[in-house]
Amino acid sequence: MRRSEEASAAEQEEAPLVWSARWSLTTRILAVNILAVALLAGGFFYLDTYRTRLVDTRIAVMEDQLAMLDSALEAARPDQRQRLIGEFTRATESRLRFYDAAGRKVDDSFAHAPPTYTLRDPELQPWKRDAARAMDRGIDWIVGAPTYPDFEEPLDDRAAAWPEVVEALRSGVEATRFRYAPERTPLLSATRVVDLETPEVMLMTLNARDITRTVRAERFRLAVVMAMVLVASVLLSLFLARTIVRPLRRLARAAVRVRLGRAREVVVPRLPSRRDEIGTLARALSDMTQALRERIDAGEHFAADVTHELKNPIASVRSAIEGLGRVRTDEQRAQLLAIADEDVRRLDRLVTDISDASRIDAQLSRTHFEPIDIGLMIESMLAGRAARAEQGADGQKANGPRIAFARPRRGTTMVMGDGHRIERAIDNVIDNAISFSPPDGLVCIAATRLGDEVHVRVDDDGPGIDPAQREAIFRRFHSERPDGEAFGRHSGLGLAIARTIIEGHSGTIAARDREDGRRGASLLITLPAGDGNETVA
Template sequence: MADTASPEGSVAEQEEAPLVWSARWSLTTRILAVNILAIVLLGGGFFYLDTYRTRLVDMRVDVMQAQLALLDEALEAARPDRRSALVAEFTRATESRLRFYAADGRRIADSFESAPPTYTLRDPDLQPWKRDAARAMDRGIDWIVGAPTYPEFEEPVVDNAAAWPEVVETMQSGLATNRFRYAPERTPLLSATRIVDLDTPQVVLMTLNARDITRTVRAERFRLAVVVLMVVLASVLLSLFLARTIVRPLRRLARAAVRVRLGRAREVVVPRLPSRRDEIGTLARALSDMTQALRERIDAGEHFAADVAHELKNPIASVRSAIEGLGRVQTDEQRQQLLAIADEDVRRLDRLVSDISDASRIDAQLSRTLFEPIDVGLMIESMLAGRAARAEPDAAQPRCAFARPRKGTTIVMGDGHRLERAIDNIIDNAISFSPADGLVCISATRLGDEVHVRVDDDGPGIEPEQREAIFRRFHSERPRDEAFGKHSGLGLAIARAIVEGHAGTISARDRDDGKRGASLLVTLPSADRTERVD
C-alpha cells in the first residue's frame, strides 16, 4: 500500500547509481551503441581468421617436412639414374620446387631446370584492380588484428646457400628449418629444409607458393563480412524500430509533462497509449492518471478556496456588525449582547479555521506517516470512555452503545490518532442528529479481509440523493434546533479523507434493523490483508 511505504524506499531510489560516461547520450544513441557493440564482438571473428591462417601455415609446413622425410628415404633407396625422375615426380605431385646445395654452398640441382616449373610467382602489376583491392584489404585486416609482419620474397640474384638463411641454419645446426615469406602478389611462400645423405651430405630446400591458403582465408573473410554486414543492417533497422517504438512515445509523454509543468494541466491530454501493454504503456497510463488526479486536485483546491471564502464571510460580517454597533448602543445590556455575539463568532471562526487547517493537511500528513497495527475495537472503547468522562452530568444528550468485538479481530494498519479523529467525527455527527433521549449504536466487526465500523443514529435519516453530498466540505444540512455555526460542515469530509487515506471507504445508508435513522459504514482493510498486498 502506497501510504505505508517507508521513506527509505524513496531514498534508495534517489541513490540509484548515476550514469557517467553515457549521461549525455540520447536513448536512440544508446540503443545503437549497444547493438553495434554486439556487432563489434562478432567482428572479432577476424582475429580468429588470423589464427586460422597461422594454423593452416603451420600444418602445411609440417606436411612439407614430412614430405621431405619421405623424399629422403626414397632418394636413398633409388638408383642414381632414377633420382632426377623421382624429384620431378615429387615436385609435380606437391606443386613445389626443390633445390639441392652442397656443403660448400653451391647449388647442385634445381627442379625448375630439370623439369617444367610447378608454380609461377605472379606480378601484381599485371593483375586486375580487384586483386589490388583484395591485397589492400588483407593488409588492413592484418594491421587491425596485429598480425606478424613477414618479409617479402625476392628471388636471389646468385642462387647459393648463403642466399637462403634457412639453408645456412640447417647447415650449421643439422636440423630441419622453415620460413614464411610473402610472394610479390602477397600469397604465402613457404620454405622447408632438410639434410639428405646421398653420395654426399646435401641440404634440400623445398619452396611452395600456397595460394590456396590465401584463397581459403579470403573466402572465410568474405563470408564473415557478409554476415557482419547483414547483422549491421538488421541491427540498425532494429535499433531504429526500437527508437521509434520507445523514444517517440517517451517524447510525447515528456512534451505533455512539460505542458503540465507550465501550468496548463486542464488543457493537456496525456496520451494513454491503450494498445501498448509494455512498460511504456504502463508509464503513459500512469502519467495520464496522475495528470487527471492533478487536475482534480487543482479543481478541488479552487473549490475549497471558494468555499472557505464563503464560509468565513458570514462570521466576519457578524463580528464587523457587532463591533460597528458597539459605538451606537446606549445601554450596558445592549453592549453585552453585542460582545456575546462577537465572542460567539470569534469562537466559530477559530473552530472553522482549525477544521480547515486539518482538512487541508490530512493528505500530506498521511502520505508521510508510518502505519502501525491498530486494534479498532480497543480504540473505540477507549474513545467512548473518554467521552463519558468529559460529559457534563446534567447535560441531556443521546447515549452511546458499543458492541465490543473479540480482542484482536479488528486490527488494521494505520495512524491511530487520525483514525480516532475520523470515527469521533462520525459519532459527533450521529449524536448531533439524534434526539436527547436517543441511542447511537456503534459496532466493529471483522468480515473476511475487512474491518467494518458501523455508527447508527436515531435521527431523521438521510435522503438517498444526499448520501454522497454529506461528505462534501461545508455541507450545511443540520438539525433545525441546532445553534447556527456550532459545526463547520467539515467533520464528515475530514472523516472521508482519513478513511480513504487508509485505503478504506465510507458510505451512508439506511439502518439494517429498519428503524428510523441513518447508518454510516466505514470499511478498512485488515492488517493481514495489508501485509499481503505490501
C-alpha cells in the first residue's frame, strides 16, 4: 500500500533524540562544531608523545657519545684525558663526573673548564616564564604525562646522591634518568662503567633546554591554530544557527497564529530565496496554510449554502402543514399533502447529497484503489440505466434523450481507483448532460486513452455553457437549471461531488465546447492511466 508505506517510512526517519532532546538547535550546532575543535586539541597528546620521543632519542645519543668517549679515553695517553673531556663537554654542552668504586667523585669537567650549562633560578626569571611553566604543568596534567622528579644539585657530590650511578656501580650496566631542572627544563643523565687504571663510573648530565623550546613552540602553534579554528567554528555556528533557527522561529510563530486563529489572513513566510530544506518547509507550510484557509472558507460557505438550501423546502413543508388546518375540501388537502411529500423528497435528496459531499474527501483518503476498466464500467452503467428507464424506476424517463457510447477496446482504459466513487462521478456528469438535453437530443459518451491518461468525454445537445460559468458549475449548490425543469429536482451538488471524486483520484474535470462545433456542452474527465498491476491505499 503506497500511502501506508510512505507513513511507515516517515516514522522510520524520525529517529528519537535521547541525550540532546532538550537542547536548542543553536546549542546543538555549537556543540558539534566545538567538539570538532576538541578533537583538534588531541594534538596535545601527540606533542606529549613527541616530547617523549625527543627525550628517548637524546638519551640514546648520550649513551652513544659516552661509548665513543670511553673508547677515546682508552686509546689516549693519560696526559690527553683532560683535553678530551673538555672538548667532549664543549661539543655536547654537557657535564661529566667520574666516581670510583668507593663512590667518591674523582673528576668533574666543570672543575677544569667553564660550565657548559647553567641551571637557572626561576625566581629570577620574568613572569612570562612562570606562565609558560604553569601552562606546561596544566597540559601535562590534561594529557596525563608521567611525573618526573625535580633536580637539585647535591651538596655532597658522591655516587650515593645519584641513583643511576649507584645502579651502574652495583650492576655494571648503564643507567639513565629524566629529571626537571629548577626552571622545568629536562635534565638528562646517563652513566657508563669505564675501566681505566681502576673501574670508574662516568656520569654525563645535560640540560636539554632545546627540547622544551621545541615542544613549547609546537604547542604555541597548535594553540594558535586551535584558537583560530575555535573562533571560526563559533562564528560559523552562530551564522548557521542564524540562517536555520531564525526562519524556523518565524515559521513557528506563524503556525501559532494560524492555530490560535486570531488573524484572519496569517501570512506564512515562503522564503523564496532559500533553495534548501527550510525553504521547502516554508513553502509547504504556506501552501498548507492556504489550503487550510480555503478548506475553512469552503466549510463556512458550505454551511451557509446548506442552511439556505434547507430553508426553502422546510418553509414550504411548514406552510403546507399550516394550511392543512385551514383548507375545507379534500382536493385542497390532497394538494397540500402532495406539496409536503415533494418537499420531503427534496429534503431527503439534499441531505443525502450533502452527506456524500461532506464525506467523500475523508472516505477517499482511506479507500483502497484497485484497477478499473472505465469502458466496461460505463457500459455496465448505461445497461442499468436503460433497464431502469424501461421499468420507469427511479424517475427514469423512457422518452428522454438518447445515449450513445463509443465503447473502447477491453483493457485500454484502465485506471486505479475506487470503482463505486468513479461510477458515481461519471453518473452525475451523465445526469447533468441528460437534464440539459432536449427530449429528442443525443448524449454522446466516449472513453479513450491518450498517453498516460484516460479521457472520458460527455457531450450533450443542450444550450451549452457560458465560458464565464464553466468554473462556477462545479461549485456546490450552483442553481442554474434548464427551463421547464421542476424546481428542487436537483440539489446543485452533482458536479461538485463529481469534481471532488475525480480530484481525489488525481484527475481533472472541466467544461468546454464540443469538439465537433455543434451546439451543446462537453465535460471532459481526465484520470491517470493504470496498468492494473498494483494496488494502492
